[in-house]
Amino acid sequence: MTRLFHACPFCTIAPPHILRRLVEAGGPAEREAASRTLDMTRQLRTARMRAMALGAPAVPVEAALLGRRVSGARSTYDADHRTRLPGRLVRGEADGASGDPAVDEAHDYAGITRDFLRQVFRRRSLDGRGMALASTVHFDRDYDNAFWDGGQMVYGDGDGQVFQRFTLCLDVIAHEFAHGITQFTSNLVYFEQPGALNEHFSDVIGCLVKQWHLGQDAKDADWLIGAGLLVPGINGNALRSMSAPGTAYDDPLIGRDPQPAHMRDLYHGTEDQGGVHINSGIPNRVFWRVATEFGGQAWGTAGQVWWSAFTTMLNARASFADAARATIAAAGTIAGTRAASVVRAAWQEAGVRVPAGARVAVGSPAGAPARPAATTGRRAKAAKPAGGRAAKPAKRVAAKVAKAAKRTMGKVAGPAKRSMGKPAKRAAGAVKTAHLPTAAKRGAARGGKPAAPRPTR
Amino acid sequence: MAEVAAVEVVRSGGFAGIRRTTRTDGGTLSGEQRAAIEALLDGPVPPPAPGADRFRYGVTITFKDGSTRRIELAETAVPPVLRDVIR
Numbered sequence: 348m349t350r351l352f353h354a355c356p357f358c359t360i361a362p363p364h365i366l367r368r369l370v371e372a373g374g375p376a377e378r379e380a381a382s383r384t385l386d387m388t389r390q391l392r393t394a395r396m397r398a399m400a401l402g403a404p405a406v407p408v409e410a411a412l413l414g415r416r417v418s419g420a421r422s423t424y425d426a427d428h429r430t431r432l433p434g435r436l437v438r439g440e441a442d443g444a445s446g447d448p449a450v451d452e453a454h455d456y457a458g459i460t461r462d463f464l465r466q467v468f469r470r471r472s473l474d475g476r477g478m479a480l481a482s483t484v485h486f487d488r489d490y491d492n493a494f495w496d497g498g499q500m501v502y503g504d505g506d507g508q509v510f511q512r513f514t515l516c517l518d519v520i521a522h523e524f525a526h527g528i529t530q531f532t533s534n535l536v537y538f539e540q541p542g543a544l545n546e547h548f549s550d551v552i553g554c555l556v557k558q559w560h561l562g563q564d565a566k567d568a569d570w571l572i573g574a575g576l577l578v579p580g581i582n583g584n585a586l587r588s589m590s591a592p593g594t595a596y597d598d599p600l601i602g603r604d605p606q607p608a609h610m611r612d613l614y615h616g617t618e619d620q621g622g623v624h625i626n627s628g629i630p631n632r633v634f635w636r637v638a639t640e641f642g643g644q645a646w647g648t649a650g651q652v653w654w655s656a657f658t659t660m661l662n663a664r665a666s667f668a669d670a671a672r673a674t675i676a677a678a679g680t681i682a683g684t685r686a687a688s689v690v691r692a693a694w695q696e697a698g699v700r701v702p703a704g705a706r707v708a709v710g711s712p713a714g715a716p717a718r719p720a721a722t723t724g725r726r727a728k729a730a731k732p733a734g735g736r737a738a739k740p741a742k743r744v745a746a747k748v749a750k751a752a753k754r755t756m757g758k759v760a761g762p763a764k765r766s767m768g769k770p771a772k773r774a775a776g777a778v779k780t781a782h783l784p785t786a787a788k789r790g791a792a793r794g795g796k797p798a799a800p801r802p803t804r
Numbered sequence: 805m806a807e808v809a810a811v812e813v814v815r816s817g818g819f820a821g822i823r824r825t826t827r828t829d830g831g832t833l834s835g836e837q838r839a840a841i842e843a844l845l846d847g848p849v850p851p852p853a854p855g856a857d858r859f860r861y862g863v864t865i866t867f868k869d870g871s872t873r874r875i876e877l878a879e880t881a882v883p884p885v886l887r888d889v890i891r
Contacts, residue, residue: 492819495855523819526857530855617876619821623821
């Protein structure tokens with residue numbers, strides 16, 4: 348096959364062994380972080396060996412460890428190029444590398460995503476209750492896709508002509524993971540605007556996990572989804588760009604990136620479930636705008652605001668305008684009036700208008716946080732004026748936390764320091780819970796709605 | 805039902821969201837495949853796929869008398885015998 352252009356896409360994600368080497372070059376603190384975030388497997392192996400040395404049977408100890416301590420234990424399967432799921436188990440939580448790159452990437456990156464969620468958002472696995480994580484690789488033949496089937500993650504090998512294997516990129520795996528979280532929280536309908544929001548949230552989590560893993564600030568990140576997935580020779584860097592939707596690729600073989608960045612270019616057709624992978628460009632750019640305006644690490648204030656809005660405030664049929672209202676309200680609650688204005692301006696720049704003072708009284712003394720959809724079962728009525736009783740103290744704490752987050756973000760630099768970042772962790776934790784209404788905390792702790800039943804195939 | 809002249813498939817969605825069009829000449833279809841196409845056209849609207857990032861197929865069937873029929877299919881609703889045609 349001939350190519351008119353030659354691009355040099357490469358996966359920008361540092362493989363775990365490189366990160367491990369980087370971290371080991373650091374001080375004792377970094378080493379501690381490495382063992383905590385990179386090698387849960389080793390802990391289990393050590394426990395198993397110790398138990399065996401003591402003459403105890405290995406399996407029950409391991410099972411007990413897996414059951415009690417490993418929240419979101421991983422099982423990685425091989426479909427052997429067929430389409431039956433989950434396939435043949437090749438790597439369990441406590442097993443070492445299999446030697447099959449697809450298996451090991453799916454397994455390791457699911458582990459990184461799980462760790463990110465636990466450390467940054469205090470989320471235990473997909474359902475908030477430590478649900479086991481199943482991934483299947485080598486699905487079908489020449490399969491150009493990765494998907495969430497309602498109960499597990501599935502990855503194809505790519506056809507080798509356009510796509511490489513879909514496990515190559517951490518953000519792809521985190522994206523699929525996030526579809527599971529959405530299913531257990533807002534359960535956004537996979538069609539038109541709620542579907543595009545569902546896609547958007549997965550892209551946000553994909554980018555956040557990648558940036559967290561690389562220890563990147565918002566301004567230094569590439570904001571690309573699927574960088575390195577297209578084979579060399581296809582004219583494109585990635586599949587989507589959050590900072591510049593519509594610019595990820597342009598190649599005779601696959602066409603041009605169709606993502607809009609503004610409501611005037613919203614796709615109204617029926618393909619792709621009403622353009623869920625197309626129109627997600629609009630909220631994607633809003634998030635990029637907000638994260639870069641806030642500065643520092645995107646998983647800090649911007650990530651907390653989006654997490655709070657998307658996991659506790661949206662209902663299943665939310666529109667872009669609903670997401671705008673929810674994120675503006677969450678920003679006001681978490682980081683104060685100025686942050687809320689930044690979020691409002693970003694949505695407005697994308698053509699999503701939120702009339703000031705309509706349903707959200709952000710910044711007004713009467714502003715009160717929204718109740719989570721999971722608790723009320725109603726459409727998010729973000730920050731409905733509630734008499735201004737709790738407004739003053741909430742505002743004070745918000746300013747305090749915003750200040751603390753700023754301090755932390757200024758200091759933390761590399762991946763080692765980041766994963767080390769006890770102050771960062773504490774600040775993130777404070778942001779997560781300190782200002783959420785009690786109902787929201789309860790909703791988050793419960794993990795929202797119960798799971799949808801596992802589909803039969 | 806008139807004889808199938810061609811099957812045009814527009815694949816959309818998937819993680820990448822890249823649109824792809826493929827066309828199969830009606831003459832290359834097996835009897836089994838023709839029967840499966842008729843069953844799809846006569847049957848109820850197939851259910852959507854659960855989960856996210858699955859492919860969607862817009863299938864246009866052109867008959868030799870010039871008429872056309874169009875159906876929308878989720879990846880999970882494609883009959884195994886048509887997997888080489890609707891892909």
